[in-house]
Amino acid sequence: MNAEITFHLFLVVISTGLVKGTCPSTCSCSSDSSGSNVNCYSKNLGYIPDLPSDTFYIDLRYNSITEIDVQFCKEMPKLKTLLISNNQISEIPVNTFVDCELLQTIYLHNNKISAIEPFTFMNLHNLRYLYLYNNEISAIESFAFMNLPNLQYLYVYNNKIRSLESNTFINMTNLYYLNLSGNNISHIEENAFGNLTSLSTLQLASNPLNCDCSIYPFWSWLIERAAIGTSAKCSDGKFVISLRSAALEQCxxxxxxxxxxxxxxxxxxxxxxxxxxxxxxxxxCQESQCISHDCGFGNCYIEPMNGTAQCVCDDTYINYCPERDLDMTSSN
Known part of the structure; x- marks a missing residue:
């Protein structure tokens, strides 16, 4: 009887291990009713180890991880907090955060990420905090941040972003704070910001914004949303919101x-x-070239190929038609 009980207990332990996985040997783990809390902080890891499938909190900060080769929420559907900052990660595969229905916080700052591809951060319905500052991001593609209805704070400062494309930030209705300062942004396309109805602060300090007519869509967007506090300045030091409407109306x-x-x-x-x-x-287009083009006694003609004015004198195209000989004209 005792042997039978021991055998059943052994099967339970084994099956539990298969369902939940095991704690990595170099990390420390604790469990409660929410699942596993995994601490791999500063363990000299060069890759993301296998983790318990019921992990809801994972700390992978201050390691030497170079790539993300897992779909976090496919393997850990309970995941709520992911801390993977201060590593050597250079890219985020588009499918990294597929099915992350419970994920609330992502730390990805202080890595070497160079770009954010379309749909990288999409349909993360419970995400509230996203940290991407101090990377090497030079480009954010359209639709990179999309349908994040509960995101409140987004930090993308101190990168190398050159411009913001249309549809970069879409349908983040609870986004309260967006920090894009300390980049190289010179151009913001029309509709770069879409449906950010709760935005209160837009940090754009230390960006060389080009304030010619290309700034008009962003300027008009800001003017219509006076409640948004912003530090956006032109490359010459003027605040974008201080630009005169009369000067920009020609745009x-x-x-x-x-x-x-x-x-x-x-x-x-x-x-x-x-x-x-x-x-x-x-x-x-109210001035005729022929008014200012002196043809003498000939007629003005617009050359159809290049649109320049020429003179027609007795069916001959020349630059000027001199006065005809009066004697010859009267004799006829």
Whole structure:
């Protein structure tokens, strides 16, 4: 009887180990009703070890981990807190955080991450804190941060980001604080920030923002949201919100009106200008080239290939038509 009881206990222990996994030998673990709390802080790890499947808290800070080769929540569906800062990680695979329904906090700062790909942080419905500062991020792709309805604090400062593309930050309705200071951001595309209805602070200090017409979409977005506190400055030191509306209205395509068949186009720097056709020129296509082009006694003609004014004298195209000989004209 005792042998039978011992055998059943052995099976229970074995099966529990198979379900929950084991604590890595170099780490320390504790368990309670929530699951396993795993502490691998500063254990000289070069990779992410196998972890108990019921892990809800994992501390992997201050190691030498170079890559993320696990889908954390596929292997640990109870995971709520992931601390993996101060390592040597250079990229985040797009599927890293798939099915992370309970994840609330992610520490990824002080690594060597170079870019954030589309859909890297998407549909993390309980995520509240995300730390990505002090990396080497030079590019954040569109849709990198998407549908994070409970995210409140996002730290991406002290990186190398050059620009913010359209649809970079979307549907984060509870985002309260966003820190992008200390990057190399010179250009912010239209709709880079979408549906951030709770945003209170947008830190953009120490970024060389280009305040030509390309700043217009971001400027108008800020003006419409006066409650947002921001430190955004132009490269010349002026605060973005201090730019005069009259000076920027020429950048607004809605205020661009062209005459005589001209069309409004937006230049590379964001300036809205008129593209004139035929003889028409000037800022609004209201000036005829023929008015200022002296053809003498000939007629003005607009060359269709390059749009320049020429003169027509007796079916001949020349630069100027001299006065005809009056004697020859009268004799006829």
């Amino acid at each position: 607004n395509p809605d205020t661009c009106h062209c005459f005589n068949g001209g069309k409004c186009v937006t230049m590379a720097n964001g300036l809205a200008v008129c593209d004139c056709i035929g003889e028409w020129t000037g800022e609004l």
